[in-house]
Amino acid sequence: MAGMSSRTPPKVAVLMGGPSAEREVSLSSGRECAAALREAGYQVVEIDAGADLVARLGDSAPDVVFNALHGRWGEDGCVQGILEWLRLPYTHSGVLASALAMDKARSKAVYAAAGIPVAESGIFCKAEIMARHVMAPPYVVKPNNEGSSVGIYIVPEGANAPPVIADDMPEHLMVEAYVPGRELTVTVMGERALCVTEILTDGWYDYHAKYAPGGSRHELPAHIPTEVTEACLAHAGTAHRVLGCRGVSRTDFRWDPAKGLAGLIALETNTQPGMTPTSLVPEQAAHLGISFPELCDWIVKDASCDR
Incomplete structure (x- = not known):
């Protein structure tokens, strides 16, 4: 965050919406x-990231950008590329x-190469899947590049017919073997894996369960065997490192207790995890x-370009 004045509080532009x-x-x-x-002492400007983002950033002239965007454009490298071009230090990966x-x-290919356990999966065209x-x-059908459990189809064991996919879904989708068991997640902050949370729901951990009031409950630290806790922390730290993440990330797992440690599977790493006070991170x-x-x-002080 070079160039910040020591006489006035740094100005942070918080990108949101999109x-x-x-x-x-x-x-x-x-x-x-x-x-x-603001409570931490920064000057803050809130920006709903739209087509005028570059102009808004130019007008506000922030010292650093806090990226609170989720999903495509804000989480997939697009906004990050704009901020690199503008030479504005920004948070997260x-x-x-x-x-x-x-x-x-x-x-998942990077996970597997690093020894992180993953479920069998492949990319198929929508017509073939239907x-x-x-x-x-049982298997799961989902977009290859969305988060927050957007567009998830679960095909149960014994299903007679393949799923009917909505017209607005992408032409190519991931099909992944369904992993039974418990939902676990680990935050990595810098080089430190924090702890393991178990996410308790009455059904699938979908968009509603993640964000609706009462949709899920969090138990931390998770009541799981020590060897599973240690494996989750280690795999999350490895995922953060081999993907090249910075700042905070959150890696999600499924664990089948019937299989012991062999039942632990990494699902995905979130580089822009939810950041309300009651969110997992x-x-x-x-x-x-x-x-x-x-x-x-801490996240703002970790912001940079070219890293």
Whole structure:
């Protein structure tokens, strides 16, 4: 964050909203982060990231950009590339790590090469998926480059017919073997894996369960065997490193207790995880004594270009 004046508080532009399917989640994250940064002593300008983003950034002349965008454009390297071009230090992961983590197929290949366990999967065209079972049920169909469980289809064991995919879904989709078990997640902050949270729901951990009041419950630290806890922390740290992430990331897992440690599977790494005070990342930080304003302050101080 070179160039900041020591006489006045640094000015932070918080990017939120945007055009993705996760717009509302991003608006919530952005507003909460903006409030926390004001509490931490920063000057803050809130920007709903639209087609005029470059002009808005030019007008506000921030010292640093806090990226609170979720989903495509804000999480996949696009906005990161704009900020690199403008030479504005920004939070969270850079262009390559953002693009790589958002592409589920490519990030899973990186996981596998690093020894992180993943589920069997493939990329198939929509017409083929609807014409036949491209994988023995149970399996999951989902976009290759969306987050927040947007556009998820679960095909149960014994299903007679393949799924009917909505017209607005991409032409090519990921089909992944369904992994039974418990939902676990780990935040990495810099080089430190914080702890393991278990996400408890009454059904699938879909968009509603993630964001609707009462949609899910969080248990932290998760009540799981020590060897599974240690494996989750290690895999999350490895995922953060091999994808090239910076700042905070959150890696999600499924664990089948019937298989012991062999039942642990990494699902994906989120480079722009939810950032309301009750979101998973701030909850884990708070569990370790890091307040929400302190977390946001750390993220801003970690901001950079070219890293």
